[in-house]
Amino acid sequence: MPYKLQYFNARGTAEPIRYLLKYGKINFEDVRIESSDWPKIKATMPMGQMPILECDGKRFFQSVAICRFLAKKVGLAGSNELENLEIDSIADTVVDLRLKIMAVSFGPQDKKAEGMKTLKEETVPFFLSKLNAIAEENNGHLACKKLTWADFYFAAFVIMFQFGAQEGEKVWEKYPALKKVKENVENIDEIKKWIAVRPVTDL
Amino acid sequence: MPYKLQYFNARGTAEPIRYLLKYGKINFEDVRIESSDWPKIKATMPMGQMPILECDGKRFFQSVAICRFLAKKVGLAGSNELENLEIDSIADTVVDLRLKIMAVSFGPQDKKAEGMKTLKEETVPFFLSKLNAIAEENNGHLACKKLTWADFYFAAFVIMFQFGAQEGEKVWEKYPALKKVKENVENIDEIKKWIAVRPVTDL
Numbered sequence: 330m331p332y333k334l335q336y337f338n339a340r341g342t343a344e345p346i347r348y349l350l351k352y353g354k355i356n357f358e359d360v361r362i363e364s365s366d367w368p369k370i371k372a373t374m375p376m377g378q379m380p381i382l383e384c385d386g387k388r389f390f391q392s393v394a395i396c397r398f399l400a401k402k403v404g405l406a407g408s409n410e411l412e413n414l415e416i417d418s419i420a421d422t423v424v425d426l427r428l429k430i431m432a433v434s435f436g437p438q439d440k441k442a443e444g445m446k447t448l449k450e451e452t453v454p455f456f457l458s459k460l461n462a463i464a465e466e467n468n469g470h471l472a473c474k475k476l477t478w479a480d481f482y483f484a485a486f487v488i489m490f491q492f493g494a495q496e497g498e499k500v501w502e503k504y505p506a507l508k509k510v511k512e513n514v515e516n517i518d519e520i521k522k523w524i525a526v527r528p529v530t531d532l
Numbered sequence: 533m534p535y536k537l538q539y540f541n542a543r544g545t546a547e548p549i550r551y552l553l554k555y556g557k558i559n560f561e562d563v564r565i566e567s568s569d570w571p572k573i574k575a576t577m578p579m580g581q582m583p584i585l586e587c588d589g590k591r592f593f594q595s596v597a598i599c600r601f602l603a604k605k606v607g608l609a610g611s612n613e614l615e616n617l618e619i620d621s622i623a624d625t626v627v628d629l630r631l632k633i634m635a636v637s638f639g640p641q642d643k644k645a646e647g648m649k650t651l652k653e654e655t656v657p658f659f660l661s662k663l664n665a666i667a668e669e670n671n672g673h674l675a676c677k678k679l680t681w682a683d684f685y686f687a688a689f690v691i692m693f694q695f696g697a698q699e700g701e702k703v704w705e706k707y708p709a710l711k712k713v714k715e716n717v718e719n720i721d722e723i724k725k726w727i728a729v730r731p732v733t734d735l
Contacts, residue, residue, distance in 0.1 A: 394624055398616070
């Protein structure tokens with residue numbers, strides 16, 4: 330089954346999928362669509378969105394759903410349904426934070442300064458301190474006291490949370506358990522190799 | 533395992549959970565928090581959000597994750613991981629639409645008229661026509677050509693999509709396959725009984 334992943338030339342919501350494919354040593358075509366080509370391609374996409382994972386002529390959409398599917402293939406899902414619930418609730422919490430950051434970043438220009446202030450002073454610290462407490466209880470993981478796709482999903486978005494906090498790498502000093510989650514993923518051989526060679530993009 | 537569900541006195545993101553519990557004839561305490569009490573309760577919640585499903589002293593958060601977990605218990609999940617991917621991608625698409633409607637409804641007042649216009653003329657018709665085409669292919673279901681929790685997740689939010697279209701019941705005339713999805717769920721004995729007795733709320 331050869332996989333084809335279609336997304337913009339960015340990490341974004343495709344990056345956790347790339348991490349999982351790399352972790353599982355699953356070959357895939359990493360197709361990156363230029364923004365200028367997107368308007369004409371958008372209409373051909375199942376839900377007008379990317380990423381799309383194509384496999385055996387079928388096209389799958391929704392990045393979190395794709396991650397969950399791949400996680401089961403590569404051994405990063407829970408070992409029972411209660412563990413899967415724990416993992417899923419963390420992944421969707423990361424989505425919540427991501428969407429709050431996106432709403433400000435890509436929202437109306439006249440609300441941006443106010444929105445960034447709320448993000449920096451309230452939203453991002455609220456979420457990251459909650460997640461940090463969970464990572465502390467789970468020995469440097471976000472669920473089930475072990476490496477799961479919840480860790481991958483978080484680690485693939487760290488650049489965004491740093492952006493939200495506007496303090497670059499320093500943000501992690503305040504959240505040492507989350508720093509461990511990030512490092513636990515980034516120190517995996519296959520992920521380290523991927524980070525070293527992946528296209529350098531802003532987002 | 534006695535379940536306790538905590539949410540506002542509203543359907544909202546708790547309603548698909550209530551549908552699944554009712555469908556499975558699982559007893560639960562349907563705790564409804566008054567909005568005036570929420571500020572002091574918020575700080576005691578795992579992620580500052582509801583719904584919360586409590587069971588054996590553990591508190592679970594994130595409504596979609598809870599639905600997926602319950603769906604497996606009540607026989608509304610997929611029969612393999614490809615089917616689960618299909619179901620999950622539909623549920624998250626319904627979430628996308630819900631969030632777009634919420635962003636306008638609860639967003640800045642000075643952007644509301646413009647936002648409602650976009651919702652009514654573009655966003656809601658785009659999503660509902662895509663989902664209607666899927667429901668047509670799947671014989672009145674949203675995934676896997678059979679009744680799954682994707683149907684429940686959609687059906688529990690129909691009031692919101694009608695609101696987005698501002699046309700009440702009439703919106704379904706344009707989307708006959710989605711009307712079937714809604715009716716397939718609402719005609720299930722346990723759901724019909726629940727709809728007849730549930731508290732009447734605006735949302």
